[in-house]
Amino acid sequence: MPPTPEQAGKASAAATSVLLCAALLAGCDGSGEGSRGSAPTPADPLSLQLTVEGDGQVSSSPRTRDCFGACTLDFAAGTRPTLLAVPARGGRFAGWGGACADETTSVCTPAGSGSLRVTARFEPVPAEAADWYEGDLHTHSDHSSDGSLPRQTFDDRAPGNMPITDILRLAGNLGADFLPITDHRTYDQHYDPQWTSDTVLLIPGEEANGRPHATVHGAVDMIDQNAALEGAPGSRVVQESIWLAHSQGAVWVSAHPDRDSVDSDGDPLSRADAVGVDLVEIWNRAENPEAEIDYAENRWNAGWRFGVAGASDNHFKELWALGGTPLRPATATLAPVLNERAVLDSLRSGSTIVYSNGPTTPRVKLEADFDGDGVFEAVAGQERLVPGGTAGRLRARVEGGLGSRLLIFAAPGRSAGPIASIALAGAPGGDEHEIEVVTPEDPGWYRAELRSIGLAEPASLLTGVLLGPYNLENLFQELLAQLRAATSPIFVSAAPVAPVGDFLPPADAGQDDGAEYALGAPGEFAGFPDAAVDAGVLHVVGEVHDAQATRVQYLARSADGRWLPPLTLSDSNSARFPKVAARDGRIVVAWQDERAGQIPRRPAVWLRVSDDGGLSFGPEIAVRGTEGRAMHPELALAADGAAHLVWQEITAGAPFDVWYTTLDADGVVAEAVNLSRAGKDIDPGSPLDARSARYPASVWPAIALDAAGPVVAWQDNRFDLDPLWTGGAGYGEGTSPDDWQIAVLRPGLDAAPVFLGDSDAADRHPDVIIDGAGRTHVVWDSKALLAAGANLRILAAVRAPTAADFSSAQAVAETPAASARRPRLGLDGQGSARLNWFDSRSADWRWRVMHAAYDGAQWGAGSLLDGPGVNTWPVPAGPFTVFASTRHAQRLQRDRTQQVFAIAGASPVARAATPLTRRLAPMPPEHADPDDCAHPIPGPIPATSGVHTR
Structure with missing residues (x-):
């Protein structure tokens, strides 16, 4: 039997203590409660x-290899290894067998020598209860370059009328549970004091990339799209952006694919x-949903696996009175709790439904049972691995369905017609229909739609006609069979x-670099590592995710290369962005946390100390x-x-300003x-112009110490013409992104910061x-x-x-031809900078x-x-390089495995940096980004059957 949580907690703490003694202090007597x-x-x-x-x-520990199936681990004489069992996403450790059968924790130190057999067992855990959050x-504010109608009408020279506060107030009144503000190619909206709500969970968002546009949710800063490479397919820069977003635990959503991802045919x-x-x-809402559905079915038939999203793509307050508001249509996602991580996790899993969200809007949910137990455990967005020819049942549940028709489609989709078409009666408790199916021999899928006559929701029809690229055929479609909901x-x-496909990413060409596993579970995200070295001991911290917590x-x-099991430093479910410093046996870890919940967003800085x-x-x-x-705390000892x-x-x-404090050896803050406040020009602006406020931001601080005290650096946009905006009334377009520069200050010694960087x-x-x-070294x-595209x-x-003064940069x-990100500095054993x-x-x-x-x-x-793997967010610490990597992921899609690794000393596969042989190319037409409101709209994608890639 697996240990109870209480037994596991006590035994894990004891095992950790024993390992710490053995690995770090070497002088402990080895006593403890661990059975080995x-x-x-x-x-x-x-x-x-x-x-x-x-x-x-x-x-x-010491590391040899990471085992996921059957492995042989060999150790030299005199080595007493310890094994750590790490359950994958959705599972738990169920116990050891063989030479570790007596151990009751996830840590085992096998006794004996020669050849020993050890079994580690894992089992799935029941799915947690979940609810739908909307x-x-x-949606856009005036932080977008085209964020409101007056600006679009008058070449960006008119005042803006789309402040964040108005969007959030309306979203709260409409019943939104969560909302990102996805402004075009900027993160500056999150630095606006208006980005706060007492009623709606705010999630970081951006509409990223030149072409294709994508909304990115949960990233920590702007997703800068790389420049295109001559000779490389258009998928390369998009792939790089997707991997960049996923390295942060963010969600990637392809926006209006009928506009951005298909040609004129x-x-x-x-x-x-x-x-x-x-x-x-x-x-x-601003595009053609019929063409977008055809595009999605095309990609599903070609093996892509993703969920669906709805989007108001809201720019114009003038349409709110006509029903063209945010949340029309809405996306709902199935999550265990309402917090940022749970919502993002559910979105990334594809567990979504969309609906028009008017006063009479119906909603549909789809479930399936493929094992015959009568439990409909599969929900929309999930994959189920079952042999072809398996008998199953689909169950569609509809709320408010009176006057609508339920359509169930199976691969290849609409080209083959629905496998079920049911006129709904609108029963008081909702309509429920079950359909028997037999799974196909080839990969397939099932989805549900609701449609009704267009006059069932005139406001939705009207805003669609005003905003959408509908011709008469599409208008006729909307009148007779308007889309109301889909799964x-x-x-x-x-x-x-x-x-x-013809332009998929190449196979992974990475070589064995000798990296040692540190943190993270298979199928889950671990990232944003930090590290410090003290007396030869490497101290590592990282952020780890599960379905509802960070x-x-x-x-x-x-x-001597031994690792202790990871220790969770906070019971909170919202701890993020840890940093560690170590010196003379003292270890300090700082992070940000939202103990009081995330509505409103109120992260604070916390720390713990080990002496x-x-x-x-x-x-x-x-x-x-x-x-x-x-x-984003940073620290030094x-x-x-x-x-x-x-x-x-x-x-x-x-x-946003940069703040500084100290924690003395007695624990006094x-x-x-x-x-950073001195020298800033701050102006709350005019209510007649949403872009007139001026709040220059100081963000992403870093700190170093010497005998004279601290040196602090941060990025700062106080010299930009219109900080946090892409232009202003009267003169039109400004900078995008802002003129950020690097400020460097010695607190208490410098009268003002030194600024590094160029205005261009x-x-x-x-x-x-x-x-x-x-x-003093500064990098950026x-x-x-x-x-x-830069x-x-x-x-x-x-x-x-x-x-x-500092030297020239x-x-x-x-x-x-390469794009570089996120530099980090460290010192080697001789005190030289790395x-x-x-x-x-x-x-x-x-x-x-x-x-x-x-x-x-x-x-x-x-x-x-x-x-x-995709290897990101590195940090040097003494002879070590610590970084996040996807090397244990089994698939390029739907496998979010990212873990933290460390390389001790020089990597055996390090090679001299050589330029790419392909020249930087001008951005080709399919990457160009003309005015977002003035571009040709391709026609609908023809209905497909089977794989259709070109």
């Missing part, structure tokens, strides 16, 4: 014949072959399905309480044990100081460090002021110990980690760490 705590060290070599039953992973995945463009799309808009498909196949975990690797090298941590400490948002912290913070009527570039995401020779990523590069500046390992980032130069399209070293005069040419 006193096993002798084997004198002979040890070979473990390991079998994994069910879905999970077993990793050893939102709109595509209705055939998919090469960009449509990008893999990993989570949802596709089948009902964008995502339930997919069926004997095995997981891969897409079939948590912060810590673990350490001893100097015994990570053996134990003290209680959680709230650094600062605020009625705003305190986010001084020789006296004091932790120096910075973060970004916003409150009502104020901009000093009064926080605003480092967006300089963002800085890091700072002081090397052993006293030089930089791009031209182009909203999409590559980023890494820039670096250095200030000598006695110099007043140096481009590090630049190649114009630099990691990730970029797009690999031939197989995957983001990979780059490394460069400072030679005392300049940064070296750099090297590519060409390991397998």
Whole structure:
């Protein structure tokens, strides 16, 4: 029998304590409650014949390989390994067998030598109860370059009339549970003091990319689309953007595919072959839903697996009185709770339905039973692996169906007609209909629609005619059979399905880089790692996700290569973005957290301290309480044990600023100081112009220490003509993105920040460090002021110990045909500066980690760490490189596996950074981004049967 939660918790804590003693302190006596705590060290070599039953992973300490099935793990004489069992998404550890049969926790240290057999068993857990939550995945404010009608009408020179507050007030009145504001190619709306709500769960959002547009939900900053490469298909830059979004745990939704993803004949463009799309808009109010449904069926038939989305694509307040509001249509998603992670997780799973959301709107839900037990466990958006010819039942549940017709479609879709067409009576408790099916031999799917005459909801018909590209044929369709609601498909196949296309991403060409697994479960997200080294011990933190929570975990690797099991530092379900600092046995971890819930969004900064090298941590400490948002903490440790912290913070009527405080060795938090407010020009603006407010933002801080005190860097847009906006009344278009620059300040010593960067570039995401020779290094990523289709590069500046000014910025390992992201600095064992980032130069399209070293005069040419998977968010720490990787993912779609890994020393597959051989090309027509409101609309995609890729 598997251990009870209480037994598992107690035993896991005991096992962790024993391992920490053994791995980190070496002087402990080995006593403890772990059942294998006193096993002798084997004198002979040890070979473990390991079998994994069910879905999970077993990793050893010291690391050899990660096992998912049947593996042999060999250890030299004198090595006493420890095994860690990690259940996959939707599962739990059910116990050990063989040489570990007596162990009751997920950690086992087998006793003996020679050849031993060990079994790790995993089992699924019952699905949690869930409910449907409603939102709109595509809406705009005046932070978009075309965010309101007056601006579109008068060449962006008129005042704006679409402030965020009006959208959120209306969304709350309409009953929205969640809402992202998806402004075009910008993240600045989240830095607006108006981005707050007491009634609606706000989720970060953006309408990203030049072409094709996509709404991205849950990213931490703007998704900058790379420049196209000459000779590369259009799918490459889209694939890079999808992988960039997924590296942050975000959701990718293809917007209005009838406009962006097909040619004038209705055939998919090469960009449509990008893999990993989570949802596709089948009902964008400003476009043609009939063509969008045909596009989705085409892709499903070709092996793509994604759910459906509805989108108001709201730009015009003038249409609100006619029914053209946000949430029309609406997207509802099935989630266990209403918080950001649960909603994003459900959206990424494709568990969605869409509906027109008028006062008489019907809704439909689809379920299926393929094992004959009478339980309809499959819901819309899910995949079910069943043999062809399996008998099953579909169940459609309809609310408010009077006057509507229920249509059930199976692959290939509408070209074959519905497999069921039922006129609904509108029963008081709703209509429920079951349909018997037999699964096809080839991969297939089932979905449901509701339709009725157009006059059933005149406002919806009217706004569709006004906004949509309807010709007479489409208008006739709307009058006779208006779309009212639709579900995502339930997919069926004997095995997981891969897409079939001409422009798919290449096979993974990564090589074994010797990286060691650190954090994360199969099928789940782990990312945003940070790391520090103290006395040869590597301390790692990361953010881990499950279906409804984000948590912060810590673990350490001893100097001899042993890892302890991860420790969750907070019981909260909203802990994010951890940072760690270590010095002289003192470990401090900081993160942001939303303990009081997420409506309204009120993240605060928390931390925990260990004074015994990570053996134990003290209680959680709230650094600062605020009625705003305190986010993205960074920290450094001084020789006296004091932790120096910075973060970004916003409150009502104020901009985002960078704040600084200290936590002394006795646990006392000093009064926080605003480092960035001085010199800002702040203006609340006029109610007659939504773009007239001025709130320059200071965000993404970084901190370093030397004997003279801290050095803090951040990105700042105070010198932009119209901070957070893409233009202004009277003069029209402005910068997009903003003129962000890098501010550097020594608190208490400098009268004002020094600013690095150029006015013709967006300089963002800085890091700072002081090397052993006293030089201050600042690095950041930089791009031209182009909203999409421009590559980023890494820039670096250095200030000598006695110099007043920084050097001119140096481009590090630049190649114009690659785009570089998120630089991080560290020190090697001799105190010299190291630099990691990730970029797009690999031939197989995957983001990979780059490394460069400072030679005392300049940064070296750099090297590519060409390991397998999509490898992102690296951080150097002493001789280690810690990063997030998808290398254990089994599929390019519908497998969100991302875990944290560490490379000890030089990677065996590091190679000199060489430029890509293909030249940077002008953006071809299919990537061009003309005026969003003035572009040709392709005709409907012809109905399809089977695979249709071109």
